[in-house]
Amino acid sequence: MSADATPVIEVSAINADDIDALCALAALIWRAHYPAIISAAQIEYMLAQRYAPHVLRAELVRDGLWWDKLTVDGHMRGFCSYFLVDGGEMKLDKVYVHPECQRRGYGRLLIERAAQGAREHACKALTLAVNKHNGTAIAMYRKQGFEIVGSVVKDIGAGFAMDDYVMRRHV
Numbered sequence: 001m002s003a004d005a006t007p008v009i010e011v012s013a014i015n016a017d018d019i020d021a022l023c024a025l026a027a028l029i030w031r032a033h034y035p036a037i038i039s040a041a042q043i044e045y046m047l048a049q050r051y052a053p054h055v056l057r058a059e060l061v062r063d064g065l066w067w068d069k070l071t072v073d074g075h076m077r078g079f080c081s082y083f084l085v086d087g088g089e090m091k092l093d094k095v096y097v098h099p100e101c102q103r104r105g106y107g108r109l110l111i112e113r114a115a116q117g118a119r120e121h122a123c124k125a126l127t128l129a130v131n132k133h134n135g136t137a138i139a140m141y142r143k144q145g146f147e148i149v150g151s152v153v154k155d156i157g158a159g160f161a162m163d164d165y166v167m168r169r170h171v
């Protein structure tokens with residue numbers, strides 16, 4: 001293969017064999033992106049809460065919840081998860097792209113995958129919550145057609161809270 005060969009980009013379901021790579025990628029992205037937004041202690045707390053292997057294993061077999069990966073030439077470079085919520089909506093719970101691979105359209109592909117899942121389950125909208133200080137993600141979501149429709153503060157334990165905007169787009 002020549003050095004300038006077009007990379008093969010694929011979006012597919014995450015399975016149990018991907019959990020180690022998923023944990024490593026999540027930790028890399030969170031430790032690179034979130035120090036400007038939340039404390040180091042909260043980053044480690046939330047990584048443990050959301051990306052512990054046993055948590056991921058349980059989510060992979062949960063009905064109405066999906067995890068997908070984006071691979072570039074077979075290497076995981078992004079991921080997303082989304083789940084059905086009451087009221088005919090799909091919640092985009094996570095969307096993350098490796099810092100060295102951002103602004104290449106991968107986040108858009110992952111969001112489109114979640115939007116496709118929403119349509120397949122007769123959902124009218126995709127919703128998400130994003131930290132109010134995560135300006136780059138908010139700008140990206142706006143470009144993908146999301147609008148801020150509210151805000152929510154959630155106690156996540158250990159003295160930490162999430163202070164988020166709620167965003168929504170039709171699918």
Ligand SMILES: CC(C)(COP(=O)(O)OP(=O)(O)OC[C@H]1O[C@@H](n2cnc3c(N)ncnc32)[C@H](O)[C@@H]1OP(=O)(O)O)[C@@H](O)C(=O)NCCC(=O)NCCS
Binds near residue numbers: 029033107139
């Ligand atoms: C947010 C994130 C998932 C976006 O993924 P990405 O691959 O960089 O985004 P894309 O390249 O697909 O960009 C999608 C669109 O948003 C726009 N966009 C992306 N980043 C942007 C930014 N910082 N400012 C303005 N617009 C932006 C792009 O121009 C593109 O617009 P287009 O579809 O009109 O061309 C990624 O940057 C990321 O993982 N960030 C760190 C973690 C994070 O905050 N995740 C979200 C948690 S709620």
